Amino acid sequence: GQNIDQPTEMTATEGAIVQINCTYQTSGFNGLFWYQQHAGEAPTFLSYNVLDGLEEKGRFSSFLSRSKGYSYLLLKELQMKDSASYLCAVRDRGKLIFGQGTELSVKP
Amino acid sequence: DTEVTQTPKHLVMGMTNKKSLKCEQHMGHRAMYWYKQKAKKPPELMFVYSYEKLSINESVPSRFSPECPNSSLLNLHLHALQPEDSALYLCASSQEPKRSYEQYFGPGTRLTVT
Numbered sequence: 001g002q003n004i005d006q007p008t009e010m011t012a013t014e015g016a017i018v019q020i021n022c023t024y025q026t027s028g029f030n031g032l033f034w035y036q037q038h039a040g041e042a043p044t045f046l047s048y049n050v051l052d053g054l055e056e057k058g059r060f061s062s063f064l065s066r067s068k069g070y071s072y073l074l075l076k077e078l079q080m081k082d083s084a085s086y087l088c089a090v091r092d093r094g095k096l097i098f099g100q101g102t103e104l105s106v107k108p
Numbered sequence: 109d110t111e112v113t114q115t116p117k118h119l120v121m122g123m124t125n126k127k128s129l130k131c132e133q134h135m136g137h138r139a140m141y142w143y144k145q146k147a148k149k150p151p152e153l154m155f156v157y158s159y160e161k162l163s164i165n166e167s168v169p170s171r172f173s174p175e176c177p178n179s180s181l182l183n184l185h186l187h188a189l190q191p192e193d194s195a196l197y198l199c200a201s202s203q204e205p206k207r208s209y210e211q212y213f214g215p216g217t218r219l220t221v222t
Contacts, residue, residue, distance in 0.1 A: 031208035042198060042213035043151065050208060087150055091208045095164060096141075098150035 002026050004099035006088050011105045012078055020073045020102045022088030030091040034062050034073045037085045037101070046073065046086075078106050111135075112214035114199050120220045123189060129217045131182040131199030137212075139205035140182040142174060143198040145216070151198055157182060158205035189221045 003025045012018040024032070031050040035043035047055055049064035049071060061074040075082055083106045088099040112133045121127050131140065138159050143151035155174045156164035162174065171193075173185040182199055196218050200211040 033210060042215050045210040045212070048208065048210055089150075094156060094158070094205060095153055096211060097153075101148075101150050103148075 002090075002092070002097050004088055004090060004097060006086075006099045006102045008100065009103045009105070011107060012075075014078055014080060014106055014108050016078050017074065017076050018078060018104065020075075020086050020088075020104070022071045022073070022099055024069050024071070024088070024090050024099075026090050026092045026097060028092040029066065030093070032062075032064055032071050033089045033091065033096065034060075034071075035087040035089060035098075037087060039084075043087060075104075080106050080108070082106050112199055112201055112212050114197075114214035114217050116217055117215065118218045118220075120222060121186065121189065122222055123191070125189075126185070126187045128186065129184040129197055129199075129219075131184075131214055132180055133201040133212070133214075134180055135201065135203075135212070136179075137201035137203050138179065139202045140176065141200040141202075141211065142182070142184055143200065143213075145196045145198055155184075156205070163205065186219075189219075191221050194219055194221045 006022045034046040037043040047062035054063045059076045064071045085101040087101045089096045140157045142154040145151045154168045157176045160176045175183040196216045198216045199214040202211045203209040
């Protein structure tokens with residue numbers, strides 16, 4: 001079966017660091033993506049991991065452990081505009097399978 | 109140009125109407141996708157087109173009919189929809205269907221079925 005789990009909601013403070021975890025069990029695996037989606041808008045691509053390890057891109061980093069079926073998205077120096085839904089998605093045989101999304105609220 | 113465009117932005121239709129959603133990209137991408145997204149839920153894949161051929165249909169009811177007239181355009185024809193089909197319909201594209209490239213999403217069409 002296909003199962004992608006992430007926390008439903010998280011709250012963090014402006015300027016802080018937050019880590020959003022994602023665990024997955026899928027039939028196949030061709031990479032893991034993180035997307036950001038603001039309310040009423042389309043998802044936008046944040047990061048991609050296919051090999052184990054950390055990928056860093058500015059204030060955002062993403063980590064993957066294939067043996068553990070685990071990824072996290074790390075957001076540093078949080079800003080109010082980072083309040084959004086963060087979607088973990090696994091590519092499996094040509095399809096993106098999305099987790100339910102984590103709604104992040106950044107408070108002053 | 110890294111943009112996927114979709115028209116219309118909003119659509120209200122009755123259950124007996126026929127309408128079409130349109131999606132366009134000029135990035136030379138060879139994979140295009142239709143997703144349905146309900147409020148506070150993740151996008152659900154409906155269809156995948158690979159090199160203008162339908163490669164994946166996620167058991168979508170026949171009242172949704174996709175069409176890919178050329179490599180830049182993707183349509184979704186709607187007929188006899190139900191109120192539960194009201195959702196945000198997202199189009200996406202990616203560079204190459206057989207490899208893992210990121211998908212670029214359009215802004216979506218918000219569909220209301222009355």
